[in-house]
Amino acid sequence: MPTASDPDQLPAMGLRFELTAEWTAPSLARNRVRQWLVAQDWSAAAVDDLVLSISEAVSNSVEHGYGIAVDGPVQDLNSVVVVEGSVVDEPGGYRRVVLTVVDHGHWREPDTGPTNRRQGLRIMRACTEELTVTHSADGTKVVLRSWPIPVSRPSR
Template identity: 40%
Template sequence: MGPGRLHTTPLQVRLVGVPAAARDVRRRIRDWLAGLGWPDDETDDVVLAVHEAVANSVEHGYGGVAAGDVEVTGERIVDGGRQRVRFVVRDEGRWRPPRDPGYRGRGLLVMRGCMADVDVRPGAAGTEVVLVSRPLPVTTAGTGPG
């Protein structure tokens, strides 16, 4: 891929639903967004939101049972002169409605504060969280693997 072009290769990460896995997924998302030329301040918001979704899958989806897999996929969406990233975090655990937040339990609020759209889709086969970033102007500043 030549200079000034952005890669559009989707991100796909599958990890075991244990707390240590969240660190690896943060690094992978940050590297992928850098390859898109994503601005640092917006990258921080996206990484935090996806990390919260993964952490919720690990802690709540598999709470009390053997850890299963968590799958994270990311894609860049371009619409005219605007671009967004869309992440989907899937687990095979069981959805439990949020408790009274108290000291903890603010993951969904964090995700909604960092992203333009957050959609939680519980189901019999697990939970899917869809996160869509705020729109940004399309740039050609970054280069990355194609």
């Protein structure tokens, strides 16, 4: 199974990788997505927002989808988080990134008690134009759509 640290070539417009559902996964996802966005000539501020969003989505998959406690051991090496990304052309000379995070864990309704945690969905909403979360018996799918940015023009 490829990991975010694999030295393979990054796709020109698409991204796909799988991570074992463990607490190193968010860091690996951040690094891989940042590298891919920079290769797509994405703006620095937009890169930071998307990297934070993907980190939160992968963290939620690990903790809530697979029930792995913070600093807890990996429970099943076959539990994976899949991350995909694509650059989509928009009308008027714009483009956006669509990032998808999929797990095959079990959805749990968020605890509503007092805490300084549980800000992941709020962070993802603040850092993207659109956040969609769907869950079923097969797992959870998070789709993050960036705000559109202008298509890069080749320098002369």
